[in-house]
Amino acid sequence: MASNGYLSVFFHAFVIATLATTAFSQLSPNYYDYTCPNALSTIKRVVEGAVWKEPRMGASLLRLHFHDCFVNGCDGSILLDPTSSIDSEKNAGPNFQSARGFEVVDEIKKAVDAACGKPVVSCADILAVAARDSVVALGGPKWKVRVGRRDSTTASRAAADANIPAPFFSLSQLIDNFKKHGLNEKDLVALSGAHTIGFARCATFRDRIYNDSNINPYFAKTLKYICPRKGGDFNLAPLDTTPAHFDKAYFSDLVQKKGVLHSDQELFNGGSTDALVRKYSHDTKTFYKDFSKSMIKMGNIKPLTGYQGEIRLNCRKVN
DSSP states (O other): OHHHHHHHHHHHHHHHHHHHHHHHHSOBTTTTTTTOTTHHHHHHHHHHHHHHHOTHHHHHHHHHHHHHHTTTSSSSGGGOOOOSSOBOGGGSTTTTTTOOOHHHHHHHHHHHHHHHTSSOSOHHHHHHHHHHHHHHHTTOOOOOOOBOOBBOSOOBHHHHHHHSOOTTOOHHHHHHHHHHTTOOHHHHHHHHGGGGSSEEEHHHHHHHHHHOSSSOHHHHHHHHHHSOSSSOTTOEEESSSOTTSOSSHHHHHHHTTOOSSHHHHGGGSSSTTHHHHHHHHHOHHHHHHHHHHHHHHHHTSSOBOTTSSBOOSBTTBOO
16 A cells, blocks of 8 residues: 555646646747746847847848757757867758848847846747747737757857758759748748748749749849849849738749749749749738747757757857
């Protein structure tokens, strides 16, 4: 009987511990409500200031979150500088001399740690919240960001090169890439709508404007003034007609064969995603709703939680 009583107590303790660990490991919009109630409002304030100063920064911060999540999950690994033991993702092809906004992340980290009185908020969570706040600052939808991520202690340039979708991808390559990260075709189209803000470098769309046939010829001619056949790799072109406003113009441009990137136009090129692109091109409400859901879904890709990883003191290096 004593033995059975002991086992019963042990079993109940195990169940309670398991439930507590599970609950502790889950992301939640309310994660910082008690440990740092001013965390999210502090992030918002810094993001709004940065975007007001330079609207393009909103797209840059959103892109950092995307490129972070697609490489071993949303763990802040993209923020780590190179060291003898860190093969920085900043040096990967999709990010090298292209990813930006790191100084703003540093500013957010400093401000939020001061607001919390100590390092409580992870750099991975800063990226997720800053992405949302950037979209809102540029006129887009708002959603509840689930937080509670922890930061990685490693990075992988090779994984970044292998997992971040390229601007020359075909539709099937895009679908396969997103599927590997647990995202479907609807997520692909909705999240691609992030290209309704920001700019692209000439090097990423040169082949399209000189070699693709599914492009409006007048549009291609305009881009050729920005992007010559040789040189000007870092010249910038807006990704849609309203690069400082989060709207449906990106999809309207695709319907008119005015996608800047080859991979963008692949979403409206006689394939399985055409209908959704056309729907978003005249239905802002549905685009906003689907984009918000897909951002939450992407933000849940393999987060480090509980006692995994760490809360970095400096987003650029491990503790």
